Amino acid sequence: MFTIELLPAEFGDAIWIEYGKRGAPHRILIDCGTNAVYPAVRERILALPPAERHLELFVVTHVDVDHIGGAMALLRDREQLGLTIGDIWFNGYVHLAPGGKVPLPEDDDILGALQGEALTELIMAHNPARWNAAVGGGALVVPDEGPLAPLPALPGGMKLTLLSPTQRHLDRLRPVWEATCKKAGIIPGAATAAESGLLGEEGEPDEDDDILGDLNVDQLAATPFKSDAARPNASSIALLAEYDKQRVLLAGDALVPVLMDALARVRGKVRGRLPLAALKLSHHGSRGNTSLDLVKAVKCANWLVSSNGKQFKHPNREAIARVIKAGGSGVGLHFNYRTEFNDVWDSASLRRKHKYKTHYPADEGMGIRLELSK
Ligand SMILES: [Zn+2]
Structure with a gap:
């Protein structure tokens, strides 16, 4: 079996993945939403029998509050939950320079290297030997050149290939690391996560929210693409997950040019669109993180969006229109909340005209679950 679930993570991500034998699945968690999201993740873990409270892998894609907020609470609570973690993937301050x-x-200068950053301290307290262990404690970065191949498989056979970040993008985060961590509330004494969320990323200009009738998908899709350039997003881990002949692209908040380059290197000499069972849209469906070219690079039936629309009004209509327009017929859109920002796509006439399907949570606060193989 292979399932992927977008837990309700406010305006962030908390992605719960299960794979393996039915009845004895392995588990991966990618990000943990904002601080306020943690109680739901906690419930999820407590619902497991104590012997099953194990994550093969916990990934913290990057240091923005909507991905990292709940991660600290989870690590603080880990012992009380009886949770064990096989490996934690997170590029910390030590990884921002080549070879870090x-x-x-026993390193004397450890405190200097940690920069007083709370998540790193929690990971060190958990077990330094299980931090980026898959790459010998180094940075999780896409190699500079050559075809991309999976890292050594996780227990149970899940294969993960890194698609982002590159070392260049990690280098660029270094000068803004401290400010970014302060904003995310992970430097002690800095603003709380709740306050810092309001400081968030650069605001995006508002679009016209008062369009009457159906949206013009062609026009929205054709809006010139301007790539996100936020340095924390550029440092985001993105992964291609493969299990049971199903491939899923988990884009974090990564940038389109980085993903495009990586996908070309995954495809190698194989021509045409890369077949995918699902793709989690980068940066919650922001217009700056999904281009027509990216959509055309893959053949994918299920497009996942994680956002309650707060803070940044994600997903943007341009991004969804590009998916509908270039994704081929039978595209399925999966939203982990129903909001005023994604409700517009639940229009029978639009669905008929552009041949796509929509999926919303059955109940508020449930998130959305996709079964990729039984
Ligand atoms: Zn985000």
Whole structure:
């Protein structure tokens, strides 16, 4: 079996993945939403029998509050929950320079290297040997050149290929690391996560919210694409997950040019669109993170959007229109909340005209679950 679930993570991501034998699945968690999202993740873990409270992998894609907020609460609570974690993937301050590695506990300058950053301290307290262990404690970065291949498989056979970030984008985060961590509330004494969320990313200009009748998908899709350039997003981990002949692109908040380059290197000499079972849209369906070219690079039936629309009014209509327009017929849109920003796509005439389907949570606060194989 292979399932992917977008937990209700406010304006962030918390992606719960199960794979393996039915009745004895392996689990991966990618990000943990904002601080306020943690109680739902906690419930989820507590619902497991104590012997099953194990994550093969916990990924923290990057240091924005909507991905990292709940991660700290989870790690603080880990022992109380009886949760064990096989490996934590997170590029910390030590990884922002080429060759940077997880420090050894006996390193004298460890505090300097940590920069007082709370998530790193929690990971070190958990077990430094299980931090980016898949790459020997180094940075999780896409190699500079050559075809891209999966990292050593996780227990149970899940294969993950890194699609983002590149070392260049990690280097560029270095000068703004401290400010970014402060904004995310992960430097002690800085603004709380709730306050810092309001400081968030650069605001995007408002679009016309008062369009009457159906949207003009062609026009929206054709809006010139301007790539997101936020340095924290550029440092985001993005992964291609493969299990049971199903491939899923988990884009984090990564940038389109980085993803495009990586997809070309995954495809290698194989021509045409890369077949995918699902794609989690980058940056909650922001117009700056989904281009027509990216949509055309894959053949994908299920497009997942994680956002309650707060803060940044995601998903943007241009991004969804590009998916509908270039994704081919039978595109399915999966939203983990029903909001005023994604409700517009639940129009029978639009669905008929552009041949796509929509999926919303059956109940508020449930998130959405996709079964890729039984
Ligand atoms: Zn985000």
